[in-house]
Amino acid sequence: EVQVLESGGGLVQFGGSLRLSCAASGFTVYSNAMSWVRQAPGKGLEWVATISGSGSRTNYADFVKGRFSISRVNSENTMSLQMNSLRAEDTAMYYCAKDMGDSPAYNFDCWGQGTLVTVSS
Amino acid sequence: QSALTQPPSASGSPGQSVTISCTGTSSDVGGYNYVSWYQQHPGKAPKLMIYEVTKRPSGVPDRFSGSKSGNTASLTVSGLQAEDEADYYCSSYAGNNKGVFGTGTKVTVL
Numbered sequence: 001e002v003q004v005l006e007s008g009g010g011l012v013q014f015g016g017s018l019r020l021s022c023a024a025s026g027f028t029v030y031s032n033a034m035s036w037v038r039q040a041p042g043k044g045l046e047w048v049a050t051i052s053g054s055g056s057r058t059n060y061a062d063f064v065k066g067r068f069s070i071s072r073v074n075s076e077n078t079m080s081l082q083m084n085s086l087r088a089e090d091t092a093m094y095y096c097a098k099d100m101g102d103s104p105a106y107n108f109d110c111w112g113q114g115t116l117v118t119v120s121s
Numbered sequence: 122q123s124a125l126t127q128p129p130s131a132s133g134s135p136g137q138s139v140t141i142s143c144t145g146t147s148s149d150v151g152g153y154n155y156v157s158w159y160q161q162h163p164g165k166a167p168k169l170m171i172y173e174v175t176k177r178p179s180g181v182p183d184r185f186s187g188s189k190s191g192n193t194a195s196l197t198v199s200g201l202q203a204e205d206e207a208d209y210y211c212s213s214y215a216g217n218n219k220g221v222f223g224t225g226t227k228v229t230v231l
Contacts, residue, residue, distance in 0.1 A: 052218070105172075
C-alpha cells in the first residue's frame with residue numbers, strides 16, 4: 001500500500017528551526033515528485049515546496065524562499081523540510097504529498113495525516 | 122502567486138447536483154491542463170478526486186466530474202450524498218514548477 005508518514009512537528013519559538021520528515025512506503029521517493037502543503041488552523045491549503053523525482057529540482061512558494069529547504073534521502077526513502085527563521089504565520093499542519101509523476105504536476109494522489117507546527121512568540 | 126478563487130460555500134439536497142468554480146489566470150488554470158480537485162473532511166487529510174481537469178483516480182465515484190473553460194475550472198458533484206459534505210479545494214500548476222491552491226468551498230448537503 002502506498003503511504004507517507006510525517007514526523008518532526010512541535011512547538012518552536014519565533015526565529016527557531018524545525019526539521020520535518022516524510023517516510024514513504026509502497027513506492028520510492030525518487031520516482032515521484034514530492035511536496036509539502038500546509039494548512040493553518042481553520043484556513044485553506046497552501047503549497048509550500050516541491051522536489052522533483054529523478055531530477056531533484058526544487059521549488060518554493062515565495063513566502064518561504066530562503067527560509068525553508070526541501071531535500072530527499074533516497075537510501076532511506078524519505079523526504080524532509082528544513083524550516084529556519086520560523087514566524088507565527090508558519091503555524092500550520094504540514095502535509096507530505098506524493099505527485100502522480102516524476103515531474104511536478106500538483107496531482108497529489110497520496111497524503112499523510114500531517115504534522116503540526118506551532119510557532120510561539 | 123495568488124490563490125485561485127472559489128465560492129466560500131455551496132449546497133444542495135440529496136440527489137441534486139452542485140457545481141463549484143475555481144477561477145485563476147492564464148498563468149495557471151488557463152495555461153495548463155493540470156487542474157486537480159481535493160475533498161477534505163474535518164480533521165482529515167485531503168483526498169484527490171479529479172486530476173488533469175477531467176480524470177478520476179481509481180475508486181472515486183463517477184458522480185464527480187471536472188471541466189475547464191478559459192481561466193475557470195469546475196467540479197460537479199451529481200447525485201449528492203450525505204458523505205459528500207466536505208471542503209473542496211482546487212489546485213493548478215502555475216508554471217516554473219510552482220503550484221497554487223484555491224480558497225476552498227464548503228459543500229453542505231441540506
